[in-house]
Amino acid sequence: MKKISAKISLFILIGIIISACNAEKRVPDGKQLLIKNQILVNGKKINNEDVHNQLYQKPNSSILGYRLRLNLYNLANLNPDSTYQAKFTKHPGKYERQAKWLSAKQVDRLGQSFLYHGIHDFLKKTGEPPVIIDSVKTQKSLSRLKYYYFNNGFFNVEADYEHDSVSLKRGKIKYNITTHNAYFLDSIKATISSPALDSLYNISKENSLIKSGKQYKTIDFSDEKNRIASYFRNHGAYFFQPTSIVFDIDTIEKKHKANVNVNISDYSYQDKDSTKTETFKLYKISSVDIYTDYAPNTSKQNITDSISYQNFNIYSREKLKYRPQAITDAIFISKGSVFADYKTVLTSRYLSNLKIFNPPSIQYEIDKKDTLNNSLIAKIYLTPRKKYSFQASFDLTHSNIQDIGISFTPSLTIRNIFNGAETLEISTRANIGSSKDLANPNNQFFNVSEYGVDFKLNFPRIFLPFSTEKIIPKSMIPSTLIGIGYATQKNIGLDKENFTGTFSYNWNPKRNNTARFDLLNIQFVRNLNSENYFNVYGSSYNALNAIGKTYITNPDYFNDNNDLIIESGTSGFIKDALARNTAPTISEKDYDAVKSIEERRVRLTENDFILATNFTFSKTTKTDLADNTFYLFKTKIESAGSVLSLISNATNQKTNQNGHHEFFNLEYSEYIKTEFDYIKHWDLNHEKVLAVRTFFGIAIPFGNSDYIPFSRSYFSGGSNDNRAWQPYSLGPGSSGATNDFNEANMKIALSSEYRFKILGDLKGAIFADAGNIWNVFDNVTDEKSTFKNFSSLKDIALGSGFGLRYDLNFFVVRFDFGFKTYNPAEETGKKWFREYNFGHSVLNFGINYPF
The missing domain is CATH 2.40.160.50 (membrane protein fhac: a member of the omp85/tpsb transporter family)
Known part of the structure; x- marks a missing residue:
């Protein structure tokens, strides 16, 4: 099998080398392979990636100038089925002869085998067809280049291209761009129909992304739309959308300058068969309703239990299973506050982080009881996850100790265990592995093992007898983790038991920041096989053995080969050497060496x-x-x-x-x-x-x-x-x-x-x-x-x-x-x-x- 693989690899390598001289193999007559794009802007060559990404056609990819994928594609037979059938057409009777000792079905299947078909499919998929110069795509590329520079403030840009032939079947395209002068923003004004939005705009315009004196860029206007819309929606404008913003840009009778007018019209909505408009309003939250066991697949919720807690209304179809505070701590939307998008996002994020609910649905409705029609009812629909869930994973692993490891990890999660949105995870693990670096006198393949169990109890809050809201507000999604674990392992030959305990606090100071404070992190490591030390740490044994052979001590320390016996001989000689009870008296150099060996042995074998x-x-x-x-x-x-x-x-x-x-x-x-x-x-x-x-x-x-x-x-x-x-x-x-x-x-x-x-x-x-x-x-x-x-x-x-x-x-x-x-x-x-x-x-x- 190895010889066949080597021959196939050699065949592919030789084919690649031969085809390297024939990159135009699949370039049709009268066509040319695109070997290079060149973009000149105002006479200067441009290598900017954003600019080159505007082109529809790019040369075939290469590695250090070599078009590997193109040459792989050229090796492929594009019609292997026809080639296979042609073999029988050219040699009448061959099909019947093969069918006699293979069967007709097997002969047909042979045509779909790797050697006849699969290898060519692989080469086509892995390879890359030749990029043929296409004048239509070149013209599209030119249009995109013009559009790119137009969007960057060059309103009078001119562009053309040249098609240069390098050889009969190879060519390159050169794009010539003349930008002329860029346009800069001059005066910036705003026309806003809604007085409420006009006030908000004036407060926030200092943070505007379009400012007088900046070069025009279309992306700035798009980002400014989103900035204004986000600011408005975070300050009560519930119905506002970016589409309500229109920028009027005036360049008439202006020399490379543009005046900008920010137009924000009234709110337009459909009412039955007619379209109505009204000024945008700023909304406040009049009520927060929480449905703790919402069933999304039925319209009949049949509420049987409810409670009002700190201006929150909590409803349940069955008896309420959660302490009210456990739910309301995760809600950032509050009665009497101004509607804000970011509060909706924070609430959704925190509720999802509890891990006891599916992602929540948060909806807003106009409060019909408000005669001014500027109040919203926030409705939060929560669908509980199963109280008990079982998971198991099976993994192949590799680590600094194990060359290969097989692990099985089953776990049980219990949600809302104390009715405060807590989760308890009980997990066990079993791992067996192989390491060629470890002492292995029995020559076993699986000479590494570990078994353990862990308990992790998570509280969705800082678990302390006093409030930490001013230091770590709930917007940072704080949690407390209490964990204990036990593991027994056989890996470095000493065999260990490992007991761990953790009491830690976790929070996110900012979106992409995480913090963890372990108030207690306890570990107790007990060595079960300390007497095996010198079997594991062979270099220490060899150094000690070499020293031991140079001194006369108790002959019971040595075996028939005059080597120190592990453990009785090594411990006995160390004791005698450190007591200077050897003949002759141990030298200072050897004394220091033995002392160092013993200190390391004690350090690595004592319980921690x-x-x-x-x-x-x-x-x-x-x-x-x-x-x-x-x-x-x-x-x-x-x-x-x-x-x-x-x-x-x-x-x-x-x-x-x-x-x-x-x-x-x-x-x-x-x-x-x-x-x-x-x-x-x-x-x-x-x-x-x-x-x-x-x-x-x-x-x-x-x-x-x-x-x-x-x-x-x-x-x-x-x-x-x-x-x-x-x-x-x-x-x-x-x-x-x-x-x-x-x-x-x-x-x-x-x-x-x-x-x-x-x-x-x-x-x-x-x-x-x-x-x-x-x-x-x-x-x-x-x-x-x-x-x-x-x-x-x-x-x-x-x-x-x-x-x-x-x-x-x-x-x-x-x-x-x-x-x-x-x-x-x-x-x-x-x-x-x-x-x-x-x-x-x-x-x-x-x-x-x-x-």
Whole structure:
């Protein structure tokens, strides 16, 4: 099969190379392939993307000047069915002979096989037909160019084009645009029939997008229409629409200037068979009616229960299942207030965020009880979601620990559990995976596993005994999350139990901003298999074993191969070495090495208890999934153990043998940690994107801790980090990753990536990743691993490479090849490009983009 695939690939490659010299293969006689568009504006060449997007015809796409998709299309047989049938027409009797040993049905199906038909369908779909110069489309392009410049204030624009022949079947089009002088806005006036709207306009005209002295642009007038309409509708003008605004632009007897008159006529509406007009009114809300269990498929609602609460009328077809405040807290429309569109949007958003209702329907009706006819009744229709819902997901995963993982996650959601719009989610997870990097004495494929359960209770408000409305108003959609979880895992060989607890507040200060404050973030990690440490961390064992062989100690520490026995031999030798009970007496160098090995073993095998408080803030300018010009900023600050230390000091608690305090016989961690993450994307047009990421994080132990717990430390390398190194295999500093899972408490990461389209949904990327991890302000003394001053920045590693990505719409499959470009662990003179080859490259598999 591999040989056949190789032959097909070779055939396609040879065909592409041959057809590269014949790009005009499918260009009809008398026609020409469009190879270039050139736009000259006032004699100057223009490469502006917006201008070139006005053209109906563009040359076939290319990669570095090579028209790959055109040549793929030229390889295809456009009529494979006719070709297949012609084979039998030219050789009478061939069909009957094949039908004897295949059957007629199978012979017919053979014509639809991949080799005869499918490969050509693939080439046609993936390829791109030749772009033939069409004079009609060229004329349309010219008209669009004129219209484009007209919309930008060049009212006297002139345009023509030239068709130049490059060869018999190749040509290019040159568009010549003469703009002449642009028109600028002069006087701006307004004629508004409604006195109420006239007053609103005068208040808001300072924010107008059309101002005297600005160059005329049609888009400004469109945006100004929307601005005026939005302002009016947010200040009571319920019936107002942008179509009521007409701009009169006068250029008569004006030299490159235009007078603007903003005309807003009366409200026009249909009443039976006649059209009526009246001045626009500003409306107030006279009543807010809320239907909590609206049935959209029936006109008979049969209201049986109702209540009035703080000027809200709440109705239910059955007995009311919600505390009134839980519903009214989500309503921004209030009795006596002026009608405002933004309040409708906020209300809809907040109600949807409760997750107990389907998206609401909010309607307004004229209050017929008001004799002045300027009041509205707001009717809010809520359709409850099911109280209980069950979900389950089955995923294939890839991470820095797992090469492949299979996970199953069932969950149960209970809505409105305490009649206050709360939701309780109970989820369990089961994961089994495979990792070639882990200790695996039984040679099992699935050598990684994790099982867990989580409870998450969400309150749609800040859960405190006092009001926070002045600090965090309900327009920020606040919520409180209380969560507890338990997981047991077998991954890095030590086998862990992980208990977590969270009490956090979430809100959105602005539309694209999020904030989270974890009042309590508790984690307790218990190692179940600490004696397996030296089986997992083989580099530490090898270093200790080499030292152990040079000294005479208890022979029971060693096996028949004179290697230290795990666990009895390793622990015994460490104890003797640190007591200097060896023959000869252990050297200072070896003593320091054994001490360092033991300190790392203790740090990675002891149980961790973390009681932290943290605050996270993020801001993005991304509007939707298609937005490729945006930035994302995220920062986090975390403090752990300080409250427990205050309590211990205030109550004069005794310290343990290490000089540290304990909480329930557990030595707790104390540190402060902060992170800054910034991502920026630039859309370079033609489906090209430049993406940059910067990250800095540092965790500083103090008080009750000399180091950072493994779960809160940093690592470098992997598919979402420096892709030229495997996970945990870079750093710290220039130490050369001497340990198996290298981590530290400070990290710098810089990445840039140029993304481009290759063909269809297949994308490519060229990237460069820089960064490293270091130890700082902790108990690590190795100079190569520590960050001393700015001179340590010379230890920043650089990796570069290229990648392929395939967009499956719901996620992107990614393969990246990373090459070590600058390796700080190498000797001076051997740091640059010493391992820049495929033999030392790292292949990363990932899901979605790295940043």
